[in-house]
Amino acid sequence: MDDIKKFFDEYSKFVDEVASPLGKNDDAFLERGKELSKWLNGNFARMDMAAAGLCGEAGEIGDLWKKLKFHGKELNEENRQKLIDELSDVCWYVAQAAIALNVGWDDVIRHNVEKLRARHPHGFSPEYMKLKKD
Numbered sequence: 001m002d003d004i005k006k007f008f009d010e011y012s013k014f015v016d017e018v019a020s021p022l023g024k025n026d027d028a029f030l031e032r033g034k035e036l037s038k039w040l041n042g043n044f045a046r047m048d049m050a051a052a053g054l055c056g057e058a059g060e061i062g063d064l065w066k067k068l069k070f071h072g073k074e075l076n077e078e079n080r081q082k083l084i085d086e087l088s089d090v091c092w093y094v095a096q097a098a099i100a101l102n103v104g105w106d107d108v109i110r111h112n113v114e115k116l117r118a119r120h121p122h123g124f125s126p127e128y129m130k131l132k133k134d
Contacts, residue, residue: 050097
């Protein structure tokens with residue numbers, strides 16, 4: 001039992017040593033928050049809510065999808081609508097992040113298209129990806 005306690009004590013010490021000072025010092029964290037707020041023109045709270053909300057909603061989609069795939073959850077219209085509902089919540093948080101960053105949805109989507117075209121100039125196909133690896 002002492003070996004187990006020692007193992008976890010050592011692990012806790014390691015975690016503390018590698019953690020960012022901003023992640024374990026309230027004063028430093030609050031100062032960084034002020035810097036971020038200034039950088040975001042006063043939209044720190046909105047961006048913080050958006051980031052946390054996106055994580056939560058993506059988790060809800062992932063959890064339901066896991067249950068549909070692995071737990072035999074019923075493949076019905078109700079569960080399809082639940083996925084759509086969570087996806088709509090993702091959109092709400094994306095809009096919050098776009099507002100915080102002072103960028104329009106059209107610019108975000110245009111950027112995504114440009115990024116993906118650069119990444120996949122020939123489109124995506126299994127044949128092309130195989131040639132790319134060779």
